[in-house]
Amino acid sequence: MWDTSKDYRLMVAVKAVDLFRRALEAGGFRGQWKKKPAIQAASEIERALQSLIYSYLEPEDLAASPEMIGIDEKLKEIVDALGGEDWSRKFLDEASRDERERVEENIAKVKFFLNTIGNLRGRLMLGKIADPVIAVDIVAGEVMSVGGHPSADKLQICNVNVGGRSLKVVTNDPDVRENDRVAVALLPPQNFMGVVSEGMFLGADGVLRDVEGNPGEMPRGIPLEALNETRNLVEDFLAG
Incomplete structure (x- = not known):
């Protein structure tokens, strides 16, 4: 039995959700995008991750679980809510000179979240690895x-x-x-x-x-x- 409560992949994924929410709240992102749906989808991802953390499934079973399928779908909803595949360029284009550093930092945090969650399945498929x-x-x-x-x-x-x-x-x-x-x-x-x-x-x-x-x-x-x-x-x- 795999102790999912100590799986670094899941623990970091949960922290990445929190980083994402804080980045949206403090990001200074302008333009046409949908903040509330993005945060709501992130909260649903977090609930799915918490379910996996206490599932004690094998890593390969985690990767194939209904929760992971739902996480992938919610991630697509987030990208759409942010404004599509070129969302980061749009946010940078809308940022003033004084805002640019803060916007760049929060864009990087959002990208870290998207990458960490988006590639979670692949890292789980690597099997039982208890290493940060x-x-x-x-x-x-x-x-x-x-x-x-x-x-x-x-x-x-x-x-x-x-x-x-x-x-x-x-x-x-x-x-x-x-x-x-x-x-x-x-x-x-x-x-x-x-x-x-x-x-x-x-x-x-x-x-x-x-x-x-x-x-x-x-x-x-x-x-x-x-x-x-x-x-x-x-x-x-x-x-x-």
């Missing part, structure tokens, strides 16, 4: 550009291709270069002095820069020690 790193997606990526942080000399801002979309990652590793093949943990976004990072590069003594795997797919051959900081940050997210 299983709670978030870890994907291979390719660094498309690297630039300096406007307010911190020791930080770099990287745009990373993770398969059909790009992520912004802030790093303190000065050796990261364009075209590096990296591994990215899609963690709750962090604001580094006005620049929002949507993930973290894996690494132990510096960022891994020759990672195997196509952008957007699970990377291969990652050393265990490169996952330690991801474990810590997932635990911190749950504790917060």
Whole structure:
């Protein structure tokens, strides 16, 4: 019997719902979208997740459960309520210069929620894994550009291709270069002095820069020690 009450995937998913609701309340999102239906659908996702947490089903059975089917349907309703597939661009277009930083941060939180819930089934299909790193997606990526942080000399801002979309990652590793093949943990976004990072590069003594795997797919051959900081940050997210 699998102890679903201690499954990191489900615990982080519940926290992601709360992060999503708070992002909508504080987001400063303008334009034509439907806040109330989006929050209502998120609450229904949360109820389904709570049911799964106390189900004690095997991970593969969780993935195939009626609750997961309902969660996927509610996620589609949320995207529609936000304004469709290009919802984030619309919110950015409507934001004033003074609002832009806050709007970007809350958009990143919404994206974290959508990704965490949207890919929950795939992570459950990986089976019985009692490790915090299983709670978030870890994907291979390719660094498309690297630039300096406007307010911190020791930080770099990287745009990373993770398969059909790009992520912004802030790093303190000065050796990261364009075209590096990296591994990215899609963690709750962090604001580094006005620049929002949507993930973290894996690494132990510096960022891994020759990672195997196509952008957007699970990377291969990652050393265990490169996952330690991801474990810590997932635990911190749950504790917060």
